Amino acid sequence: MKVLVSPMSIAEAIEAIEGGADIIDVKNPAEGSLGANFPWVIREISELARKHGKEISATTGDLPYKPGTASLAALGAAVAGADYIKVGLYGVRNAEEAYEMMSAVTKAVKDYDPRKKVVAAGYGDFYRINAVSPLDLPEVVSKAGVDIVMVDTAIKDGTALFDHMKIDDIQRFVKxxxxxxxxxxxxxNIGWGHIELLKELSPDIIGVRSIVCEGDRSSMIKRELVVRLMEAVQG
Known part of the structure; x- marks a missing residue:
C-alpha cells in the first residue's frame, strides 16, 4: 500500500519527500477537494521530487462534465511533469458521462506519453453533490483506458470517507x-484510527493531507507526521 501525500507548495513538498512519502501529489486545497495547482508549481515540484526518486501526481480539479476542458487540463498536468493525472468527476452524473469524460482524458494523456497513469476520482459523498456513485465507475473507466480508480470526499467538512460509504461498499469498490x-x-480525511482498517481493505494507494498537517488541511505539512504515517502503514 503506497502513501500519497498532497503538498500545495515547494516547502510542503520537501516535508513530504523527506518524510518518506511514496507519491508526491501536487494539489491546491483552496480550489476544492481535488483542486488544481499551477503548471509551474507542478513542474518545480516534479523536478525536485525526481531527484529523490519519487513519483509525481497532480490533480486537475473537481471538474464539471466537460470532456474537452478535462482533457486539456489533463494534458497540461502531464506536460508539466506529473506521472499520475487525477481527474475529479464532480459534475459527472452517471456511468455514461464518466466513460465519455475519461475516454477524452485518456486519449489526451496517452497520446502525449503512454507511460503516464490516468486516475478517475469519484466521491464517497456523491449523494451530496448529485454525482456518479463510485461503485458505477470501475467497469466504465476501465473501458475508457484509465489506470487507477479512486474515491475521495467532495465536501471537506471534517467528515471522512467512512462516514459516507459503508465498509461493505468500500470493499466492493476495491474488488x-x-x-x-x-x-x-x-x-x-483519513485519520490515525483508520490505518488498520485500510490495511484490511488493501487498496493500492491511500491519499492523505490533513493527517500530516500541523493543523487543519489548509495548514502546513510536517515531515515528522509523514514519518509517523509511513511507520504506521508499513508496521
Whole structure:
C-alpha cells in the first residue's frame, strides 16, 4: 500500500519527500477537494521530487462534465511533469458521462506519453453533490483506458470517507477495481484510527493531507507526521 501525500507548495513538498512519502501529489486545497495547482508549481515540484526518486501526481480539479476542458487540463498536468493525472468527476452524473469524460482524458494523456497513469476520482459523498456513485465507475473507466480508480470526499467538512460509504461498499469498490484490472486508491480525511482498517481493505494507494498537517488541511505539512504515517502503514 503506497502513501500519497498532497503538498500545495515547494516547502510542503520537501516535508513530504523527506518524510518518506511514496507519491508526491501536487494539489491546491483552496480550489476544492481535488483542486488544481499551477503548471509551474507542478513542474518545480516534479523536478525536485525526481531527484529523490519519487513519483509525481497532480490533480486537475473537481471538474464539471466537460470532456474537452478535462482533457486539456489533463494534458497540461502531464506536460508539466506529473506521472499520475487525477481527474475529479464532480459534475459527472452517471456511468455514461464518466466513460465519455475519461475516454477524452485518456486519449489526451496517452497520446502525449503512454507511460503516464490516468486516475478517475469519484466521491464517497456523491449523494451530496448529485454525482456518479463510485461503485458505477470501475467497469466504465476501465473501458475508457484509465489506470487507477479512486474515491475521495467532495465536501471537506471534517467528515471522512467512512462516514459516507459503508465498509461493505468500500470493499466492493476495491474488488470491482481489481476485477477490472485497475489499481485502486482511497482518500477522504483519513485519520490515525483508520490505518488498520485500510490495511484490511488493501487498496493500492491511500491519499492523505490533513493527517500530516500541523493543523487543519489548509495548514502546513510536517515531515515528522509523514514519518509517523509511513511507520504506521508499513508496521
Amino acid at each position: 470491482l477495481a481489481h476485477d477490472n484490472g485497475l489499481l485502486v486508491a482511497l482518500a477522504g
